[in-house]
Amino acid sequence: MPVILITGASSGIGAALARLYAREGASLVLTGRDRTRLKAVAQECRERGADIRTRIIDVRERTEIGAWIRELDSATPLDLVIVNAAVNGGHPSGGLETEETAFETADINLGGALNVMLPCVTLMSARGRGQIALISSLAAYAPLPDAPAYSGAKAALLAHGLALRQKLKPLGVRLSVVTPGYVKTPMGGVIKGWRPLEMSAEQAAGRIIEGLERDRDVIAFPAILAALARGALLVPERIRSAGLSGFRFRNRPRR
Numbered sequence: 001m002p003v004i005l006i007t008g009a010s011s012g013i014g015a016a017l018a019r020l021y022a023r024e025g026a027s028l029v030l031t032g033r034d035r036t037r038l039k040a041v042a043q044e045c046r047e048r049g050a051d052i053r054t055r056i057i058d059v060r061e062r063t064e065i066g067a068w069i070r071e072l073d074s075a076t077p078l079d080l081v082i083v084n085a086a087v088n089g090g091h092p093s094g095g096l097e098t099e100e101t102a103f104e105t106a107d108i109n110l111g112g113a114l115n116v117m118l119p120c121v122t123l124m125s126a127r128g129r130g131q132i133a134l135i136s137s138l139a140a141y142a143p144l145p146d147a148p149a150y151s152g153a154k155a156a157l158l159a160h161g162l163a164l165r166q167k168l169k170p171l172g173v174r175l176s177v178v179t180p181g182y183v184k185t186p187m188g189g190v191i192k193g194w195r196p197l198e199m200s201a202e203q204a205a206g207r208i209i210e211g212l213e214r215d216r217d218v219i220a221f222p223a224i225l226a227a228l229a230r231g232a233l234l235v236p237e238r239i240r241s242a243g244l245s246g247f248r249f250r251n252r253p254r255r
């Protein structure tokens with residue numbers, strides 16, 4: 001029975017991944033901060049026949065997360081870990097992101113991701129088996145002026161993940177970086193602006209699962225937006241940034 005850990009499973013893409021993986025014989029470990037929403041997702045997954053464990057935990061709690069992952073893995077070795085929890089940062093009325101928001105975003109989206117990923121890297125490489133998915137964003141390729149800390153954290157995660165992938169491959173551990181475009185979730189839904197080729201959380205989760213089954217290095221979607229974001233890195237910055245002006249947005253604070 002594969003054991004899958006998903007962080008940020010109480011909402012959006014994480015919850016959609018949990019629902020898609022939930023079936024007879026699957027063992028899922030779901031984390032989040034909101035008890036009520038996490039419980040509701042867990043219940044839906046149990047009704048689909050999966051064995052479900054939940055944990056309310058803030059990914060910024062490095063010591064607690066590391067100890068818990070080691071304990072979890074020693075009881076039931078983790079086959080797949082999806083490092084998904086994040087916040088969007090930005091400014092509610094499109095102004096300059098505050099220091100407080102920028103630090104919080106970096107702490108959760110980068111620090112929190114590493115707090116989950118690194119203990120798994122250690123455990124999986126020691127036993128020569130396992131798979132890790134880092135949920136980054138197309139903002140890693142196309143930094144968004146309205147979400148600088150978010151874009152920076154996602155770019156760091158992309159670089160860290162791709163570098164590690166090379167080291168982990170000979171050790172029997174697969175690592176993929178996922179760079180979604182616009183996805184209709186509580187996070188994506190607060191973006192006030194043009195959201196080209198927006199997908200549902202279920203569609204995004206389906207693409208992620210398919211990419212992980214194929215052990216893709218980068219799982220980027222939708223294809224056209226991904227090609228534009230990646231290709232734009234080759235043009236002069238003043239042209240690239242002018243082209244981004246249609247993507248200005250405002251973030252309402254998260255619930």
Ligand SMILES: NC(=O)c1ccc[n+]([C@@H]2O[C@H](COP(=O)([O-])OP(=O)(O)OC[C@H]3O[C@@H](n4cnc5c(N)ncnc54)[C@H](OP(=O)(O)O)[C@@H]3O)[C@@H](O)[C@H]2O)c1
Pocket residue numbers: 007008009010011012013014031032033034035037057058059060083084085086087108112135136137138179180181182183184185186187188189
């Ligand atoms: N939606 C998009 O358009 C889009 C595009 C590209 C990439 N992504 C990426 O996809 C992933 C999922 O995003 P989403 O759209 O599904 O967002 P979402 O609906 O807002 O869900 C975010 C999840 O992260 C959890 N989380 C946030 N801060 C946390 C913390 N400090 N500790 C533990 N858990 C925390 C939330 O838990 P609680 O709610 O329980 O606090 C929630 O379960 C993120 O990495 C995001 O950057 C999203």
